Amino acid sequence: MTYRLAAIDKSSFAAEREDDFTVIGSVVRRSDALGHVTGRTEFFEDVAPPGLAHLKMHRSARHHARIAGVDLTEALAVPGVLKILTHADIPNNLYTPLKLIGVGPDDEPILAVDKVRYLGEPICAVVAVTEAAALEGAARVKVTYEDLPAVFDVEEALAEGAPLVNEYHGQNHFIYEGHHCRRIRFGDVEKAFAEADHVFEWRYQSAPIEQAPVETTGCVVIPQADGRLRIHSDTQACFFTLDNTALILETPFNKLRIVGGTVGGGFGGKVDVVVEPVACVAAMMTDRPVKFVYNRYEEMQVSSPRAAERIYIKDAVMDDGRIIGRKVTLYVDSGAYARHTPYGTTKAAAHLPGPYSIPNVWADCHCVFTNRTPSSAMRGFGVTIGDFALESQMDRIARALDMDPLRLRLLNAYRDGDLKAHRKVAEGTALVEVIQKAAEMSGHELPEAYRRMSSLTREGL
Amino acid sequence: MPSQIVSLVVNGEPREFIAAPGMTLLAGLRESLGLTAAKRGCGQGTCGSCTVLVEGQARAACLVAVETVAGLSVSTLEGVATGGELDAVQSSFVDNFATQCGFCTAGMIMVTEALLDRDPDPSEEDVAEAISGNVCRCTGYQPIVIAILDAARRRREERASR
Ligand code: FES
Ligand code: FES
Numbered sequence: 001m002t003y004r005l006a007a008i009d010k011s012s013f014a015a016e017r018e019d020d021f022t023v024i025g026s027v028v029r030r031s032d033a034l035g036h037v038t039g040r041t042e043f044f045e046d047v048a049p050p051g052l053a054h055l056k057m058h059r060s061a062r063h064h065a066r067i068a069g070v071d072l073t074e075a076l077a078v079p080g081v082l083k084i085l086t087h088a089d090i091p092n093n094l095y096t097p098l099k100l101i102g103v104g105p106d107d108e109p110i111l112a113v114d115k116v117r118y119l120g121e122p123i124c125a126v127v128a129v130t131e132a133a134a135l136e137g138a139a140r141v142k143v144t145y146e147d148l149p150a151v152f153d154v155e156e157a158l159a160e161g162a163p164l165v166n167e168y169h170g171q172n173h174f175i176y177e178g179h180h181c182r183r184i185r186f187g188d189v190e191k192a193f194a195e196a197d198h199v200f201e202w203r204y205q206s207a208p209i210e211q212a213p214v215e216t217t218g219c220v221v222i223p224q225a226d227g228r229l230r231i232h233s234d235t236q237a238c239f240f241t242l243d244n245t246a247l248i249l250e251t252p253f254n255k256l257r258i259v260g261g262t263v264g265g266g267f268g269g270k271v272d273v274v275v276e277p278v279a280c281v282a283a284m285m286t287d288r289p290v291k292f293v294y295n296r297y298e299e300m301q302v303s304s305p306r307a308a309e310r311i312y313i314k315d316a317v318m319d320d321g322r323i324i325g326r327k328v329t330l331y332v333d334s335g336a337y338a339r340h341t342p343y344g345t346t347k348a349a350a351h352l353p354g355p356y357s358i359p360n361v362w363a364d365c366h367c368v369f370t371n372r373t374p375s376s377a378m379r380g381f382g383v384t385i386g387d388f389a390l391e392s393q394m395d396r397i398a399r400a401l402d403m404d405p406l407r408l409r410l411l412n413a414y415r416d417g418d419l420k421a422h423r424k425v426a427e428g429t430a431l432v433e434v435i436q437k438a439a440e441m442s443g444h445e446l447p448e449a450y451r452r453m454s455s456l457t458r459e460g461l
Numbered sequence: 462m463p464s465q466i467v468s469l470v471v472n473g474e475p476r477e478f479i480a481a482p483g484m485t486l487l488a489g490l491r492e493s494l495g496l497t498a499a500k501r502g503c504g505q506g507t508c509g510s511c512t513v514l515v516e517g518q519a520r521a522a523c524l525v526a527v528e529t530v531a532g533l534s535v536s537t538l539e540g541v542a543t544g545g546e547l548d549a550v551q552s553s554f555v556d557n558f559a560t561q562c563g564f565c566t567a568g569m570i571m572v573t574e575a576l577l578d579r580d581p582d583p584s585e586e587d588v589a590e591a592i593s594g595n596v597c598r599c600t601g602y603q604p605i606v607i608a609i610l611d612a613a614r615r616r617r618e619e620r621a622s623r
Contacts, residue, residue: 029555036563037551037570039498039538046497214502214510214598215564264564265598296503
């Protein structure tokens with residue numbers, strides 16, 4: 001049922017466009033749709049091996065505390081409880097998922113050792129023959145805490161005297177090649193502020209955002225006769241999960257097999273490797289298939305959300321709307337552990353100063369540790385909140401100058417050949433044409449000079 | 462309380478299984494009968510992914526204690542296609558891209574079956590009302606609403622041509 005829905009619009013960049021697409025512009029049926037509408041698609045939790053045991057986590061009831069003691073006596077006495085795993089049972093208890101691409105240090109325990117750093121952090125894993133017994137066992141684990149002061153705000157966490165969240169880093173921020181943050185230094189922003197007709201500075205911030213897939217995070221691990229483990233998982237990243245799990249289990253990669261790729265919604269929330277390693281250890285220690293799946297509360301409380309951010313943007317602007325300097329101070333709340341947020345913060349820096357050619361740019365992008373739920377990936381993480389701030393800033397500047405916000409953007413939009421703040425030459429830019437088209441489609445009038453602008457040239461500016 | 466044998470008519474066939482006290486209809490279908498189309502998104506009646514029909518009425522199977530429906534007829538997504546042929550709702554969901562990850566799809570289709578059984582010509586508002594208990598995080602709902610209205614049209618046409 002492949003048919004062309006709409007002709008390809010070749011009005012922009014005609015010379016660069018071919019019209020011989022076979023898929024673009026046509027309707028292609030999803031390959032998995034038949035399985036979905038008949039109920040035959042197999043999600044990980046549809047796998048029901050005989051003898052399946054259930055794993056439930058006892059989690060931290062504190063934001064930040066030393067663990068004074070863990071008493072498993074009552075939990076072990078619950079009928080049906082097979083095993084309770086603590087940090088001592090995990091072969092390599094300390095990890096960070098991006099170590100696969102050389103990011104360090106290892107900063108997160110699979111199961112807490114002597115300290116908890118966020119509410120809901122896993123402490124011990126109860127494995128039982130029924131889900132009810134596992135829940136009952138997890139509820140009966142007794143942990144005694146010595147509370148530590150907690151910090152929940154990125155700027156407070158960086159202030160002097162703030163409680164140290166993560167000892168493996170040694171300070172409340174990630175270090176980028178010896179620097180306290182990801183930085184951009186291009187031109188001289190202070191000079192631009194001195195020369196500008198206007199200086200505008202505003203603050204933007206966002207809360208953490210939970211991906212909230214309808215299927216919660218989980219896996220079923222089935223020990224095989226040949227000693228391998230078969231992992232049915234809803235991870236968004238099968239091989240990433242396999243490799244990280246092997247490192248945590250200290251086992252060769254070929255001892256693990258992942259069956260996955262069918263994900264009941266992920267949006268980035270199923271990229272961290274949080275359920276598979278502990279379920280694998282449980283399966284090895286009990287020699288039974290083990291299921292570890294979050295309930296809805298866990299999905300909302302402990303699965304890693306999009307990071308909260310706080311962003312200050314200060315712009316040097318001329319009367320005619322040209323932005324001649326932009327200074328950005330950006331904080332990304334990593335929560336208690338790094339996960340994917342050092343990378344997200346780098347993406348935030350890479351995205352500045354937005355799709356505009358600004359001759360003087362200064363940015364400090366901080367990846368900050370606090371006692372909040374570790375944040376991680378979510379659709380365009382590191383970029384979307386920055387865009388919210390940048391584009392809000394553009395609208396506010398337009399309003400302050402009493403200028404059409406589209407014209408302000410067309411004036412400042414990057415063109416092919418411009419040197420970007422990261423010292424890369426811009427190519428394949430199309431912002432000018434996109435704005436022109438959007439204006440046309442929404443009946444927003446642009447003067448002739450703006451309609452003649454092009455991404456290919458700075459003429460007419 | 463001891464376990465008991467529960468009999469149900471599932472997708473037209475009589476079925477029996479042993480139910481521990483408090484077992485939900487969802488667990489009975491998925492774990493005892495191996496009918497896994499209905500999903501557990503929340504286990505607390507808030508997402509609709511577990512929706513099945515009990516005597517033709519859409520119910521959240523995660524909230525129904527299985528002994529309370531003993532002897533009644535239950536319909537699940539597995540029983541909707543007949544002889545390998547998709548019904549109008551299923552094919553309309555495929556054609557209108559109303560399924561992405563597919564996790565909400567069983568629930569969405571079952572509420573649609575119940576809706577179209579009681580109202581062959583629903584308005585867009587009726588459709589929105591019917592799926593108001595079903596969460597979809599992928600589609601943004603619009604393709605689902607379009608698919609349901611299209612399914613209603615297809616079904617009316619099928620009826621008329623018969
Ligand atoms: S699982 Fe039943 S309503 Fe969510
Ligand atoms: S298709 Fe993914 S939740 Fe609806």
